[in-house]
Amino acid sequence: MSEIFGIPIQAFMGQLMLGLVNGSFYAMLSLGLAVIFGMLNIINFAHGALYMVGAFMAWLGLTYLDLGYWQALVLAPLCVGVFGVLIERTMLQWLYKLDHLYGLLLTFGLALVLEGLFINIFGVSGQPYSIPDEFSGAFNLGFMFLPKYRAWVIVSSLVVCFATWYVIEKTRLGAYLRAATENPKLTQAFGINVPLMVMLTYGFGAALAGFAGVLAAPAIQVSPLMGSNLIIVVFAVVVIGGMGSILGSILTGIGLGVIEGLTKVFYAEASSTVVFIIMAIVLMIRPAGLFGKEK
Template identity: 70%
Template sequence: MTELLGIPPQLLFGQLLLGLINGSFYAVLSLGLAVIFGMLNVINFAHGALYMTGAFVAWLLLSYLGIPYWAALVLAPLVVGLLGILLERTMLSRLYKLDHLYGLLLTFGLALIIEGLFRNAYGVSGQPYPIPSWLQGGFNLGFMFLPVYRGWVVLASIVICFGTWFLIERTRLGSYLRAAVENPQLVRAFGINVPLMMTLTYGGAVALAGFAGVLAAPIYQVNPLMGQQMIIVVFAIVVIGGLGSIMGSIVTGLGVGVIEGLAKTFYPEGSATVVFVLMAIVLLLRPHGLFGRTRT
């Protein structure tokens, strides 16, 4: 098929791999956004900046403390999650009963502040982060070359995404979270600390962004603009999948990445806008997104 179209199979599968890698980051980031909006009813525009913070924390741990990648994969999300808890307790918790616009403006301002701090400290030139030795090299599959690290990124992202989905949709803790959104007074009557639950939910969701940042550090150079370049596409993916839909964010994130890879092969000029074209079509046909439901 590819030979009939004049496209070498290696090029097609290589672009599909790149698309799947991008889709993995889209899925993890949009998952965090969906959790925050679905559980806290907040549009978190600071998500891209926290993704960048996760990458920078991993780089700082390696550069100044000699802490390697595998430890950073645990420590960096914890640091970002604690930062998220601090932001939620001091700022966001005051806005839950207000219009969405207030949360959007606050988180947009926080994103500018975080990016500005890192830009002033390290400039806009990227900082390299080495691929860990265990994940260097690759496999020749015949029709394409698969780098080990990129395969690891896809696998880790899928495990994290579906693990989060299972936690929220199939466990008792997840049922408490969903009940706290629908009827917080009833959940409090059972002795559950709803504000603490909301705080930990926000911290866990932004920790996902920090985890994605660590995964991205060896692929993309660590720089203050990396989150800014990602967040608009991720918001479009959340809208396509359905605001607050966890499964919608996962499936749409991976799917959009693959579609982008195909677009770069067959129509490179349109690859940067394909996600927004998809968003427009979905909103025309299904205003609540592919997996979304009306919010009452």
């Protein structure tokens, strides 16, 4: 059997794939956080909870309404997005003039409330969500078996991330977004409805978290705590990539997922801390993050 650095190639490639899958989730979630932070100046601690709500919507849809995976993939993000818009209109919009800390506290509180509600109703144990038939089985790549669903998670999240990046960096709407992020008052004085954009941005970030939640449902068990398990690593990703950088959050998310996966192969004990070690090193060398700009 062939080996890489003394590790069987199957084990190596398997962990690399798992790393890419985790990295895809990190990328989607940190992208949403970055977009929201740029526009609203709010560190959205409710992001993990919104991801969990997305996964639960898929599960609830399947269990009670007989809605399949594909319907959930469209409807759940929409519902979470609308929920995000409601949060922004009823709560967040009153905090923009205050310190960052208030937005952080409010969203942290929201996350606790949402998790509490779901734990109360569904308990802490996970709900199974089976992989849709189209994705059962695996591709035989010769040197390894690649489960089809994992391939789908990686591909679809890459498509969503780069589509978001493209819209923000290359289109007219994106130019409005970048302008409103940089100088909201002046941008509004040019006739652009900035408050509306802020509201939709939060809704979009929430929808992205919901989308990631649906993607995660068949891969991980659907549980009220799935968001808080993931979000701590995602915040580390955002810090490493640089707060507010779009491309930075995507690349860092995928990269760290891979590093975490490979650490499992070489030194499994460090796999859950490696991200934080990297965070500490990056903060020492580049306090604004790898892709961030000093302010």
